[in-house]
Amino acid sequence: MKTLGKKIRLLRHQKGWSQEEVAKRLDISIPAFSKIETGITDINLSRLEQIAVLFEMSVVQLLTYNEVEQDQKIASELENVNKKLMDRETEVIDLQKKVIELFEELRHKKVANA
Template sequence: MKTLGKKIRLLRHQKSWSQEDVAKQLEISIPAFSKIETGITDINLSRLEQISKLFEMTVVQLLTFNDKEGQESYNTEVDSLTLKLHEREMELIDLQKKIIELYEELRAFRK
């Protein structure tokens, strides 16, 4: 069941949902959902159906979900977000430079 739990966690991450979000939708506690993801708790068929509907999949799709495909999608998303973060950091550095330049102009103007 650990593999299924990893698949569920990967799907949850792809949707950017927290454990709390999923637990609420399943109407279970966060610790109970955490035990599903970690494979501590075996999932009965009705819970499996509930989880598959939540992720808009059939039970068969959920059980046969390819970890590598999901991981590649997850990695692509992480790479994209990392690039956006780098771009924002560069924008921030440029703005900081402009503030320093304006401050120095203001100081020179006051003298």
């Protein structure tokens, strides 16, 4: 159970929540939650379900949660976001070129009409 407690602590830290905040959300005392995180207290199924819901995952995901897998998932998501950002930058550059071309075209027409 100590491993599960470490997973719960890691998830709590990732959310930026204090033990007090999580304890309130679970409607338990801070010492009771601390005992869950340290593995002193075994977690029953209903409490496990409650914790899984709190962290927006299934009980299976909570039990099988792996920091390495999570890091890989985050890295993959970052890669996708980075690609989208690069695509947007390319679009912005193309639009800037079009604006410059249109400006030059207008300038040449103005010079020709003068």
